[in-house]
Amino acid sequence: MTNPRICTIEARMNSSRLPGKVLLDFKGMSMLEIMVSRIKRVSEIGQIVIATTINSIDDPIVLEAKRLGIQHYRGSENDVQSRVLNAALQFGANELVALTGDCPLIDPELIELCVSTFAANDVDYLSNAGVRSYPDGMDTQVLTTSALQRSFKMNPSDEEREHVTLHIRRNPKEFRCMYLVSPLRTRVPKLGLTLDEEADFKLIKAILSGFKGRLDFSCAEILEYIERHPDILALNSAVKRKEVT
Numbered sequence: 001m002t003n004p005r006i007c008t009i010e011a012r013m014n015s016s017r018l019p020g021k022v023l024l025d026f027k028g029m030s031m032l033e034i035m036v037s038r039i040k041r042v043s044e045i046g047q048i049v050i051a052t053t054i055n056s057i058d059d060p061i062v063l064e065a066k067r068l069g070i071q072h073y074r075g076s077e078n079d080v081q082s083r084v085l086n087a088a089l090q091f092g093a094n095e096l097v098a099l100t101g102d103c104p105l106i107d108p109e110l111i112e113l114c115v116s117t118f119a120a121n122d123v124d125y126l127s128n129a130g131v132r133s134y135p136d137g138m139d140t141q142v143l144t145t146s147a148l149q150r151s152f153k154m155n156p157s158d159e160e161r162e163h164v165t166l167h168i169r170r171n172p173k174e175f176r177c178m179y180l181v182s183p184l185r186t187r188v189p190k191l192g193l194t195l196d197e198e199a200d201f202k203l204i205k206a207i208l209s210g211f212k213g214r215l216d217f218s219c220a221e222i223l224e225y226i227e228r229h230p231d232i233l234a235l236n237s238a239v240k241r242k243e244v245t
Contacts, residue, residue, distance in 0.1 A: 005115070006093040007045045008084050009035065010164070011101030012077065013057045017197050022101040023060060024201055026208055031104040031195060032061070034208070036068050037215050041108040044115045045097060051087045053077040081161040085152055088145045096148070098141040098164060102195040104204060107219040111140050114180065118142040123176040125168050130179035134186055136241060137193030138219055141165055147175055186219050192236055193222065199236040206232045 011022045011032060018024075022032045029037075032050075039048055050065040050072040052058045058074070065072040073090055075083030088096045095118075097111060110128065118126040124147035129139040147168060154174070156167035168175045181187075195204060210225050211217050217225075226233065 133182035135191035
């Protein structure tokens with residue numbers, strides 16, 4: 001099966017800070033289901049593929065993917081680069097939108113912007129997180145499968161394989177990279193909307209509750225809601241974020 005562009009979601013149960021976070025429940029929906037439902041609004045994506053591990057602990061993620069009617073690929077836990085690359089190759093993707101499963105509030109409009117900007121420019125890789133400007137949790141990467149394959153063959157370090165595109169970003173002379181910077185209305189780089197710890201889950205639940213069942217809200221709408229309810233920021237203000245450069 002050939003899909004010119006797929007979306008991979010890296011997901012595993014064995015998170016050190018919040019085990020099983022992608023399957024945490026909000027009113028009968030897992031965080032993964034919420035994320036998938038938002039990604040499905042992006043018409044430019046041919047197929048969504050959950051990239052999980054071969055470990056038995058991740059069997060529930062495979063079952064959830066099947067329940068949601070989307071594909072999955074199982075590979076190495078620590079060599080995430082090979083896991084994502086092989087997922088792209090298995091489903092015949094020329095390009096991939098690479099996301100992580102800790103971003104249930106990912107903005108479909110922002111994914112569309114990244115995809116369209118990538119298509120309009122002669123680059124191997126595009127990201128809206130290389131220069132931190134959008135809230136954490138909106139991270140979107142678009143790249144060619146051939147660039148990822150070329151990176152893999154260049155024998156990157158274990159750290160670079162763990163973070164999929166880190167080797168590409170560290171080698172701008174080898175790969176044509178482009179970075180999007182947020183417009184002012186969504187430029188809140190210190191805001192954490194990603195799911196790293198229990199405190200983040202509390203904030204995400206508060207935001208989801210505020211939209212009363214809607215799942216089509218944008219990043220700008222999230223920020224408008226927070227502006228009206230600034231007290232909810234205290235829910236995860238103490239969480240320390242990991243940065244990889």
